[in-house]
Amino acid sequence: MRDLFSEFDPIEPSDEEFDLNYQPEPAAVQRRHEPLKGRGTGSNIAGRFAINLIEVDDNDEPMVAPQTQVRHEYAKSIISRNQSPDVPFSMSVNPYRGCEHGCLYCFARPSHAYLDLSPGLDFETKLSAKINAPELLEQELSHPRYQCQPIAIGINTDAYQPIEKELRITRQLLEVALKFKQPVSIITKSSLILRDLDLLTELAEQGLFHAAVSITTLNNDLKRRLEPRTASGATRLQVVQKLTEAGIPTAVLAAPMIPFVNDNELESIIQGAAAAGAHGVNYMMLRLPYELGELFEDWLRTHLPDRADRVLNQIREMRGGELNNAQFGLRMTGQGAYADLMRQRFYLAARKAGLDTLRQVPLNTQLFTLPPKPGDQFSLFD
Template identity: 65%
Template sequence: MVSFMSSSSRKSSLNKPLKGRGTGNNLAGRFAITLVEIDENDDAIALLETSSPKTEVRHERAKTLISRNQSPDVPFRQSINPYKGCEHGCIYCFARPSHAYLDLSPGLDFETKLVAKTNAALLFQEELAKPNYRCEPIALGINTDAYQPIEKQLAITRQLLEIALAHHQPISLITKSTLILRDLDILIQMAAKRLIHVAISVTTLDNDLKRILEPRTASGKTRLQVIKKLRKAGIPVTVLIAPIIPFINDNELESIVAACAKVGAQSVNYIMLRLPHEVAPLFEDWLKQHYTERAEHVLKRIMDMRGGKLYDSRFGKRMTGEGVFADLIKQRFHSARRKHGLDNNRLSSLDCRHFKVPPKEGDQMALF
């Protein structure tokens, strides 16, 4: 058990890039009560603030596991997140603001102060066994990657998959990690029963961009190999090009679609960059650090797609944006998808018909 010292009360960090981290900025979350100004002229504080912190993991016994969603923008109504925070460090991650609810910063804390729901497997069985539970697909790893590095030791995601297989509960997974290949034995069995869809996120094939955009993730080329191996094993795979960032990776759109089709992906979709709450200032800092001359141009184009703001939360608009640039991206995407035979969704639907209610504690079957 690791307890965290809250750092969300700082107004900001020194905002210098940290090797292997998406941001060095530990800006205060929007619920922080007090703010502390950092004296950037203090050499001792400067050294502390710019040294790359180690990852801390707190073990949590969650009270609930399955979340319900009513958004018309996403193709699922139920989801599970075995972890809070994500060591991958993607600067654009829409889940960063959720760390503010923990009194932690959506900045560096989100990448370094993680929470693992160690009782997730037990909760999963309990919730599947509830009288009012009705089987429908569950999305696994939506807010943060279910296969981020700490999963290698904790194996919470694997435990959840084992339970899903045992009770014929359909799962859709999204990840950008090679660690998913560890669980091929389970995924193959689930695929045979139409219980699994996998989405692999491919943001860029440029490894230099990947290092600063998604520092602790596999390269784009490695992710293509993951797609290839999953498809060879008979696992249904779609690709999510997310996010598309104007003048940063939008030039790769067609090449990503082509590369994913070549390795066997069955469908592909995209999401435009989203900058909710604290993600906006974090991303703006990142732009100015890494793309100084281009930063204002990128931000202006984002605002052009978001009604003059950096973010528009309206359903139907937040995933794709609107305006001339958003329309151009849409046209390019659909053209590339048709060219490579991915214009029809070739993923078969997940099968909920054979769901088996887990035995409750005290049931006779629970003895076996």
């Protein structure tokens, strides 16, 4: 089985419908590494499967930030399964590929290489929307061999990224979950989740839902450069407060912690989570699979050149001499003296804040039911 945190959803052959504005490039394009307003990276490095490259002359005109393009995709299946010991779920649903939030550190960026697109700028500007996801989920939940387990929605990329406001695929997935009494969870960094408070509250009342809000930094200047199209840290804490006030169990994920970039904020994020009413907290260290290592190094040398080497050296010390180590049990927290210190800081801060460090709230799988279909006859004895 594929591990959703170290690998990515397999790209199955599917019938696809493209909108008129979507124009895929015939080859991976290597563009100059320069900041683009509102984007996490100005680099369109080639994916690891690319064959042809178009090199851009440094004397060309400055790059103009591209507009977001959305492809409509008809997927053949929607529930992904994994057996990773590092994640607290075995099934997930991802309504979108790519993410307009533009988080430079996103571990899902290399998944765009499977689409013959760049994990760089393409990842945040050329998106795929699985518009038949709600219908597929209903079909898969109705299968006679389906056994109910909690499903995590939007693990590879954020289910509440900006295009969800118009497409509403995530909301439709929640409607299906409510109809089947299927337990679900969501990790997001978007305030758009509050739009669906009606559904989330009803699910939570039956023990069928919990949320986690990811907070990387409370520093707006760093947020603007590191994750440009996301809500501010203060706004995310307000989301936590509103969710918990609605009776929805909500945790905060301080992630990713990056050496000498935002690691000094760990305690502040945990304190903010407690003040907002979060029921629990966890953290993860930065991971740099595949092309993400090159993208992150370029970002460092562009935005934090004075400490780039120090950051990279500390990451290598934490990852066994490499920029990434995919070994189970170490991927999320790292190894060595620095990783041990971060672990101690986390548990001490969580204890002082009175927050649970469990990774997931148990959800109710006993209520799962197949809703009646049109024409079904009801028992006289029900």
